Structures are given as structure tokens and as C-alpha cells.
Amino acid sequence: VRLAVDADARERVVGRLSSDVTVTDAADGSAIVDIPVTNRAAFRSLVLGFGEHVEVAEPPEVRAEIVGWLEQCAAGAPPR
């Protein structure tokens, strides 16, 4: 799975992962991180733990799963 990670979360995200990840750093400090995923629940927990600092870029079905999950969370209460 490919993640887009903000500059201010880059160090914490990469530090949290195993060594078998590929990190592509951008000039602005943000990064694209490719990680293997076997456990969807653990993956979702990891991504959501970083809030808006991390975005699932690919594949589309995993991205859609996270968006669907967030939409369920957002439906829990109306906007203020």
C-alpha cells in the first residue's frame, strides 16, 4: 500500500514501521511510503492514528475502504 505522508509526520511514521518499507522523500519534507500489509485492521489503525497527516494513495480499493470508514465515523454526529 502506498501512503502520502506530511513532512511533520514523516519521521514518526517511518519510525513506526518495519524495515521492509520504501520511502521516497520529496523536497518539501513530505514522503511517499510503500508498505506491505497483511492485516487490514492493523493498517487502518496505523493510518487513522496519524489523522490528516497521512493519506492512503494506492491501491484504490484500500483508499476507498479508509474513506468509507471515515464516512461512517463522520455520520456519527452532524457537523457543528
Place this chain on the structure above:
Amino acid sequence: MSPRPVAGAEIERILALVPWIVAHPGTSKQDIAQRFGITLAQLDDDLALVLMIGVPPYSPGDYLDVEEDDDERVTIRLAEHFRRPLQLTPAEGLALLAAGRALLAVPGSDPTGPLATALDKLEGALDLPDLVVEVGEPEFLGAVREAATHHERIEIDYWSAGRDELTTREIEPGMVFFALGAWYVPAYCHRARAERMFRVDRIRGVRRTGSTFEQGPTLAEAGEVYSPRPDDPRVRLHLSPAVVWVAEAYPTESVTELADGGLEVVLAVSEPAWLERLLLQLGPEARVVDPPEAARHVADTARRVLERYTRGDSVAGPGGRRGTRTRTGTRDGA
């Protein structure tokens, strides 16, 4: 907040279940339960536990995964780590030996039992010279310990996971201790004007101030990683059966079983950001009963994260953002 004790028989069954299901993907739960002589409810409990099995640092690729299709057929996917035969490197063998010796030192351990015998064999196979084992430590552990020993007030740069921010503060450190896989230091924090518990690996810098302090008697006792304060807000949650682990993972003030197998729990919350993150992670598996504003907070947080997915510069699609430097790390194959 100790984890649920797992009976030896349960562990033995899971150790037998996992390789069998891996070798027979897509077997129905009914057939698996029948084969292992357990009820469907027991099998569900076992499979829930299997989902928690992984190896450090617990990346999403380091866990076992259990898939169940619409016809209740089960497949277990092994993380790469578990597919490899266990061939210890000298460093891994040494780590296992050190951990085993530490376990043997616990009062009540059998010094001539199976563990001791296995460790003797392992030590023989490693063919070790005389050496000293050094355990990895956070960068500023020594500086914090020294300040605690000499009752020196220090200035630290500290990353707060709960609020996701880096702050600078002066603290009066108490006794440093190790718990739950991390080093902690209880300290009086001049910024908060109260006692706080700090994780040493989240300290990003330490500077001496040259002033000392009187060691007070009120520092939190070692081992108590988070002590809810009376004025910390409380939140009441309904947890579905899938996420009852929350009651074991965090300090709870009350736990009540619900008719559907879930739990109603009351948690003390020192940082709203922590609660928002937890509720995002639990999603539809948890419901805020009280206070209602906590439910609104998490919904707002979810909408904020969703904005990232819907705004114009989202990275979806092949190619992603531009990259300039690449670091590729791989397992060493040991």
C-alpha cells in the same frame, strides 16, 4: 489494566489451529470447530486473538490476518516473518538467551526445568565468548537519569503524542523506570505546574539548567504509567464484541457486559486528541454514550481527515507526488 490471561490450553489450541487453517484455506468454521472439538463461539474467540498476533515493530505487514467470507469460510494469511523457517542470527540468539535468562531469574522459575535446559543448548550452539549484554536505550535516558540522581532541574524538548506537538518545558525528574516496553520518567512539570509522566524516547533534547530541587514525596509511583486525575473528563463507550480489547488495553473505571457480547466502559481521558484517535480507529465498532460532545468531536475529526481525500491536491492515482530521494530498506533475510 493487565491483559486478559490466556489459558495454556487456549494457547496450545491456537498453536495447532493456525498452521492447520493456513494449510487448509477456505475451510468452513463449522468444520474447523468440529475438527478441534470446540464451539463456534470458542473458535470466534480464538480467531479474534489470532488477529492480535504479530512481531515487533507491529507494522501492518507484521501481523497474521484472518479472512472470513460470506459463507463463513476462513483463511489465515501469514505475515512474511512467519513464513520463514526460524533460523536465528547470533544477535537474535543472544537476545533470546538474554530474555530467557531474565525469565529464569524471576523467583519461582525452575532453574533446572525445560527453559533452563533449552537455554543451555542455545548457549552451546551460539559458542559465546565472555561478553556483556547491552540493551538498546533511548538517546536521552542517561541524561535524564543523571539529572534525577542529582535532583537537577532540566529543560527538555518533548513530543506529546496525545496532542501531536513538540514543546519545551522545565521538569524535575523522579525515578526513571521501564514498563510496557518503554522508559518513563515521572516529573514535576513547570509548564503544566503539575506532575506528569514522560516517555523518555519522546524526549528530543535535554539541557541542564544549573538549578537543583528538593525531591518531594508525591511523585507518582514507578509502574503507574497513566494515573487518571480526578478532574480528567470521563467518557462512556459501548464497545462491540470485536473491540472489547479496549477494556484490557486502557485503564477503565467501570466495565459492564452488554447483551450482545460487547462492553460498556468508562475511561478517563487526559487528552481529547487521544480519544479522537481511538474513536477513529474503532469506527462503527464503538459508540459514545456520554458525553455527546465526544461523538461530535470524533465526527468532526473524521470530516477533517476526509477533506484530505477530497481536496484538489490529493495524491490518489498512479505516480503520486514527485520524489527526489529514495531509501529502500529490506529485511536482511536472516
